[in-house]
Amino acid sequence: MPTPGSAAVEVEHARRLRAGLWLGLLGMLIFAGTIPMTRLASGSNEAPQLPPVFVAIGRAGVAGLLSVAYLLVTRAPWPRKSHWTMLFMSALGNVLGWPLLLGLAVRRVDAMHASVITGLMPLATAAVGALMLHQRPSRGFWAFALLGAALVVAFAAWSGAGRPQLGDLLLLGAVIASSIGYICGARVSSGPQGMTAEQTISWVLVLALPATLPVLVMQWPTAPVHPAAWAGFAYVATCSMWMGFFAWYRGMAWGGALSVSQVQLLQPFVSILLSVAVLGERLRPATLGFSIAVMACVYLGRRMSVGAPRPRS
Structure with missing residues (x-):
């Protein structure tokens, strides 16, 4: 028979799980604007705006300066010795790899195309998480994750994204880099000795400043930009x-x-809708059907068990 104390712990655990899902959803909505806004900032090969390298790396320089201010104001502690490797890997994946490869890709393909290809990110994040966090997702979880990814691939093929091209390869590299960065950052911000989420990303950005700040300064555009x-x-x-x-x-x-990474299955379709609103790209009706199907995969995948971490040998 559960004690009142254990029941309270279970209630708190369930509350944190729900809160984690909602926070993940909020993060996804913010990230969904990345592709159309990157396209807006850098333009296309036919109508260029800001240089892709400046957009990709310079933005991390701005965020790094904001992070320095945040860490100083909040008097955040220095990372533990065990955190530095994960922070460095997160910087390589999320601060350098993802934005640079994405920035180069959206010069070659439109935002809708890029949004569809990056829909593979939940599967990539789940695979990296299973390996790095020693978790055991159930077969049902993987089945719905694979089904959702297959729907994204089918949408890409239907919309003409199935042909291999340089933009697709750049986007695939961006997905892999970002997935590794996500999991490395999650490892630092989880556990009893982990930093807060705000401290984690701030330290990641500060760690990357020696690479990003010079680009921000030296690549600052001198020609007029819209x-x-x-x-x-x-x-x-x-x-x-x-x-x-x-x-x-x-x-x-x-x-x-x-579990939280699966809300990213919705991200390409949110990005597509934003591409219509921000960039004026044309929305095709079949997108709605794919959106409903992917949302069903997210809902059903959330109901599947993930399992406890595997014990390390």
């Missing part, structure tokens, strides 16, 4: 690169990296 491009840059620098991770890392720490 104000909308600067608005896109401001969004990816403050929201995509910084504040979105506040919600995302805490969501994965509370709700579990494998």
Whole structure:
């Protein structure tokens, strides 16, 4: 018979799981704006705006300066010795790899195309999480994750994204880099000795400043740029690169990296809708059908067990 104390612990655990899912959803919504805003900031090969390298790396320089201020104001402690490797890996994946590869890709493909290809990220994140966090997702969990990913691939093929091209390869590399960065950041912000989500992403960005700040300064454009491009840059620098991770890392720490990562299955379709609103790209009706199917996969996948971490040998 459960004691009152154990019942209270279970209630609190369930509350944190729900809160983790909602925070993950908030982070996903913020990140969904990354692709259309990156496209808005950098333009296309036919109508270029800000240089892709400046958008990709310079935004991390801005977020890094904001992180320095945040860490000083909050008097955040220094990371533990065991955290530095994961922070460095997260910086390589989320601060350098993902934005640079994405920035180069959206010069070659439109935002809808990029949104569909990056829909593979939940599966990549779940696979990396299973390996790095020693978790045991159930067969049902993997079945719905694979089904959701297959729907994304089918949508890409239907919309003409099935042909291999450089933009797709760049996007695939961006997905892998970001997935590794997500899990490494989640490892730092979880556990009894972990840092808070806000401290984690701030230290990641500060660690990358020696690489990002020189790019921000030296690549600052001298030619006139459309104000909308600067608005896109401001969004990816403050929201995509910084504040979105506040919600995302805490969501994965509370709700579990494998489970929370599945809300990313909705991200390509949110990005597509934003591409219509922000960029004026044409929305095809079949997108709604794929959106409903993917949402069903997310709901059913959430009902599948994830399992406890495997004991390390």
